[in-house]
Amino acid sequence: xxxxxxxxxxxxxxxxxxxxxxxxxxxxxxxxxxxxxxxxxxxxxxxxxxxxxxxxxxxxxxxxxxxxxxxxxxxxxxxxxxxxxxxxxxxxxxxxxxxxxxxxxxxxxxxxxxxxxxxxxxxxxxxxxxxxxxxxxxxxxxxxxxxxxxxxxxxxxxxxxxxxxxxxxxxxxxxxxxxxxxxxxxxxxxxxxxxxxxxxxxxxxxxxxxxxxxxxxxxxxxxxxxxxxxxxxxxxxxxxxxxxxx
Numbered sequence: 655x656x657x658x659x660x661x662x663x664x665x666x667x668x669x670x671x672x673x674x675x676x677x678x679x680x681x682x683x684x685x686x687x688x689x690x691x692x693x694x695x696x697x698x699x700x701x702x703x704x705x706x707x708x709x710x711x712x713x714x715x716x717x718x719x720x721x722x723x724x725x726x727x728x729x730x731x732x733x734x735x736x737x738x739x740x741x742x743x744x745x746x747x748x749x750x751x752x753x754x755x756x757x758x759x760x761x762x763x764x765x766x767x768x769x770x771x772x773x774x775x776x777x778x779x780x781x782x783x784x785x786x787x788x789x790x791x792x793x794x795x796x797x798x799x800x801x802x803x804x805x806x807x808x809x810x811x812x813x814x815x816x817x818x819x820x821x822x823x824x825x826x827x828x829x830x831x832x833x834x835x836x837x838x839x840x841x842x843x844x845x846x847x848x849x850x851x852x853x854x855x856x857x858x859x860x861x862x863x864x865x866x867x868x869x870x871x872x873x874x875x876x877x878x879x880x881x882x883x884x885x886x887x888x889x890x891x892x893x894x895x896x897x898x899x900x
Contacts, residue, residue, distance in 0.1 A: 692730030699760030
């Protein structure tokens with residue numbers, strides 16, 4: 655709600671959308687190689703009513719669309735439901751033992767995803783940071799949000815961000831369980847037309863980012879799951895593996 659902060663944010667939008675791509679010379683706001691913008695990563699307004707973030711989302715999305723009219727815009731939320739949302743919706747939040755922290759962050763995933771300016775539904779899934787820390791909960795969380803989006807939003811759904819911490823090489827097998835489950839769900843729902851795409855966090859070149867507990871390298875066992883998933887999703891959606899450069 656702070657006007658100076660809002661002005662700074664809009665200045666950032668102006669700077670990004672007016673930058674020229676050094677390869678093709680296009681202004682970012684007109685560049686078709688940019689699929690989408692997240693307005694903000696995992697927004698927080700602790701203790702706020704959902705209309706506070708909702709108004710900010712609507713205002714900033716409208717501002718961005720004027721400068722990048724052909725680029726999609728997404729929320730960047732994990733997918734939490736607010737204390738004022740229905741009990742059924744709040745039951746989908748992470749947390750055990752009566753914990754309500756996720757409902758107190760100011761997000762209302764369904765309400766804000768339905769805003770006219772938002773082009774697609776998406777979630778971020780972080781079982782390491784939540785409770786319960788299980789593959790089963792991750793699957794339930796993903797599927798429940800996919801089902802709600804298909805039932806109520808009439809917008810594409812993107813599994814926008816998920817990952818699993820690796821402490822050392824001995825824990826690759828644990829990470830692989832989470833990735834295999836997420837990829838399996840993505841493919842099942844893509845075949846049903848309920849999911850448009852999936853992204854994991856995140857890919858590093860070999861020898862780079864070795865201090866990141868979330869980084870995936872192409873010489874690790876998880877990589878074979880990634881390439882298999884890419885082939886499956888390309889086959890399901892009919893996506894081309896490469897595009898001509900003009």
